[in-house]
Amino acid sequence: MQRLNREAMAARVAKDIPEGAYVNLGIGLPTMVANFLPKEKDVFLQSENGLLGMGPAPADEDVDWDLINAGKQPVTLLAGGAYFHHGDSFAMMRGGHIDICVLGAFQVSVRGDLANWHTGAPDAIPAVGGAMDLAIGAKQVFVMMDLLTKTGESKLVETCTYPLTGLACVSRVYTDLAVFEVGPNGARVIEMVEGLTLDGLRELTKVPLEAA
Amino acid sequence: MINKIVTSMKEAVADLKDGASIMISGFGDAGSPHELIEAVIEHGATDLTIISNNAGAGENGIAALIKANRVRKVICSFPRQAASHHFDARYRAGEIELELVPQGNLAARIQAAGAGLGAIFTPTGYGTLLAEGKETREIDGRNYVLEYPIHADFALIKALSGDRWGNLVYRKVARNFGPIMAMAAKTTIVQVSEVVELGTLDPECIVTPGIFVNRLVRTAPQRAAIAA
Numbered sequence: 239m240q241r242l243n244r245e246a247m248a249a250r251v252a253k254d255i256p257e258g259a260y261v262n263l264g265i266g267l268p269t270m271v272a273n274f275l276p277k278e279k280d281v282f283l284q285s286e287n288g289l290l291g292m293g294p295a296p297a298d299e300d301v302d303w304d305l306i307n308a309g310k311q312p313v314t315l316l317a318g319g320a321y322f323h324h325g326d327s328f329a330m331m332r333g334g335h336i337d338i339c340v341l342g343a344f345q346v347s348v349r350g351d352l353a354n355w356h357t358g359a360p361d362a363i364p365a366v367g368g369a370m371d372l373a374i375g376a377k378q379v380f381v382m383m384d385l386l387t388k389t390g391e392s393k394l395v396e397t398c399t400y401p402l403t404g405l406a407c408v409s410r411v412y413t414d415l416a417v418f419e420v421g422p423n424g425a426r427v428i429e430m431v432e433g434l435t436l437d438g439l440r441e442l443t444k445v446p447l448e449a450a
Numbered sequence: 451m452i453n454k455i456v457t458s459m460k461e462a463v464a465d466l467k468d469g470a471s472i473m474i475s476g477f478g479d480a481g482s483p484h485e486l487i488e489a490v491i492e493h494g495a496t497d498l499t500i501i502s503n504n505a506g507a508g509e510n511g512i513a514a515l516i517k518a519n520r521v522r523k524v525i526c527s528f529p530r531q532a533a534s535h536h537f538d539a540r541y542r543a544g545e546i547e548l549e550l551v552p553q554g555n556l557a558a559r560i561q562a563a564g565a566g567l568g569a570i571f572t573p574t575g576y577g578t579l580l581a582e583g584k585e586t587r588e589i590d591g592r593n594y595v596l597e598y599p600i601h602a603d604f605a606l607i608k609a610l611s612g613d614r615w616g617n618l619v620y621r622k623v624a625r626n627f628g629p630i631m632a633m634a635a636k637t638t639i640v641q642v643s644e645v646v647e648l649g650t651l652d653p654e655c656i657v658t659p660g661i662f663v664n665r666l667v668r669t670a671p672q673r674a675a676i677a678a
Contacts, residue, residue, distance in 0.1 A: 305622045310478040310531075364548075368527070374574055
C-alpha cells in the first residue's frame, strides 16, 4: 500500500479544479495545490485578505510586504488581478461566489461536518480566521488531510468530537489513502491507493463506507 | 477651507481617552498603522478595547500596545500567530479579554456599524461554539445567527495617499479592513505615505471618500512630485 505524499495529494486535488473556477486555498497544505494547477488554464485564486488573481511567490528581490497571502507569505498578482477590501472579500465567500475552497481539517464527519479551527484543549488560544466563512460560503468545500492521526485514529469520523467549523459543508475529502465523497447520504469512496481494499479502508476508518 | 491634515502623529491622537474602543486596520503587518499606534502608546491612553483582525505579532503595532499594558480587550479573528507572544502571555495570565469573531463576521459587523444597520443575520458560525447562546433564525431554508454591529470610538488606518478632504487610496492588500473601519468609527484617523492636492486622486478610483475620514497625518517625508 503506497500512501500519497503531500505533492501527490496536492496534484490529486488540482485535477478536480476546472478551468474558470474561483478558488480559495486554505493556509498550510492546501496552499500547495496552486503548484499543480495547469499553467495554460485560467483558475482564479482568491485570498481572503483582498486579492483575486493571486500568482506564485515572487523572487527575493521582488518581495512586497503589501502583497501577501492569507498565510502572510509574499505572493504576486497576475495580470487581470484585483485588490478589494475585507467586506467584499468575505462577500465573495458568504455570497456563494467562490466555487471551491480547499481546507485542512482535524476531523470531517461522513455527513460533511467540518472541524478545523480548535482542538478544544482548555489551554489552547483559539483562533478562527476565515475558516467558518469559507466552510459555509464556498459552493464546494474540499478537505485535504492525512486520513489517520499520528496515533492511527481516523480523521474521517461518524461524528466530530472537536469543536465544529461548519455543519454539513464538506463535499469531498482528499487523503493520503483515499478520496471520499461525504454528505447527507454518508461517505462514499471515489478512489483508493493501490493495494488498499474497501474492507481495509473500513477497518482503518471504522465508519460506514460505500463504493462510489 | 477645510483641511483635515494635521502635522504630527501626536496631534492626530490627542483626543484619545482611557477606555476608548479603537479599530486598527491591517492583516498582519500589511496595512497596520504602526506610527499611529506608537503615538497612542506615547499618548498614554489605557484600558483600551482593540478591534482588529489580529492581536499583534513581534514587537511593533498592536503587540507593542499590549506589551505596554494598554489593552483591556481584543475583538479579533486570529490572535494566535507565530510571534504573538505579547498577546499570548497576557491572555494566559487572564489580563486581557478576547472576543473571537470569524473574520467575515468581523467584517460584516463593522460594515453594519458603518451602514447604520441594527443587526445582521449571518450564516457563518451557525451550529458552532462561536454562536452559542446567540439568537438564530431560519430564512428560506438556511440557518442564520443574529450578530450585532461593532462600533468604535476611533479607527486608526493606514492608506497610501490622501488629500485635505480626506479622500483615500490604499496600496495593494494593505487595503484590507481600512475602508470598512473608516466608516464604522466616530473618529477616523488615517496615516498616509503621501498627501496630494485636491483633484489629484482620480474620482473614479477613490476607495474611501473623505466623508468617512476626520483626520490625516503623513508618515514618510513627502517625495518631490514626479513629472509624468
